[in-house]
Amino acid sequence: MRRILSCIRFFNFRRCLAISKENLINEEIRDKEVRVIDTDGTMLGVMSIDEALNLAGEKKLDLVNISPNAKPPVCKILDYGKYRYELQKKEKEAKKKQKTMQVKEIRLSTFIEDHDIQVKAKTASKFLQDGDKVKVSLRFRGRERDYQARGMEVMNAFADSVSDVSVVEKKPLFEGRSLTMVLGPKTDK
Numbered sequence: 001m002r003r004i005l006s007c008i009r010f011f012n013f014r015r016c017l018a019i020s021k022e023n024l025i026n027e028e029i030r031d032k033e034v035r036v037i038d039t040d041g042t043m044l045g046v047m048s049i050d051e052a053l054n055l056a057g058e059k060k061l062d063l064v065n066i067s068p069n070a071k072p073p074v075c076k077i078l079d080y081g082k083y084r085y086e087l088q089k090k091e092k093e094a095k096k097k098q099k100t101m102q103v104k105e106i107r108l109s110t111f112i113e114d115h116d117i118q119v120k121a122k123t124a125s126k127f128l129q130d131g132d133k134v135k136v137s138l139r140f141r142g143r144e145r146d147y148q149a150r151g152m153e154v155m156n157a158f159a160d161s162v163s164d165v166s167v168v169e170k171k172p173l174f175e176g177r178s179l180t181m182v183l184g185p186k187t188d189k
Contacts (some may be wrong), residue, residue, distance in 0.1 A: 024065040037076040108138040121161035138179040
């Protein structure tokens with residue numbers, strides 16, 4: 001109700017209704033007839049919007065359009081503030097359970113020594129054990145472009161050294177001057 005009054009105050013009523021992405025409540029509902037559900041979940045039947053608003057007003061609750069695409073639209077009598085709070089709580093719980101996966105990058109060179117590969121592989125295995133993906137890139141500079149076979153050997157050696165904790169998701173491919181490969185964490189199934 002407050003949102004509508006603020007829109008009327010600024011003479012921008014049509015724009016305000018278009019911005020609202022949430023459920024329509026009380027006077028925002030523009031349908032002539034609605035199917036009404038009571039607070040305890042019992043179906044009250046199809047009635048005019050005025051009757052439904054009066055019924056919600058008697059109970060000092062809001063009329064919320066929960067299914068606007070149905071014929072006729074389904075509205076429920078409930079406390080809208082509490083309803084929004086419950087929805088936000090559910091969304092927050094769903095976000096907590098999601099695992100965000102990041103892509104970490106490790107850079108190699110064409111003529112890297114075996115010990116340096118092992119050090120970088122140890123770092124990559126830490127990233128993979130944390131559940132992140134690893135993008136391994138090898139950039140060819142100047143005359144190093146003549147040694148593309150050596151670059152493939154380095155990439156394969158790196159992939160072999162982390163094979164116990166990783167799966168090659170994207171095989172080594174040339175992208176311009178660099179050779180890239182993507183490793184993902186190994187899932188135990």
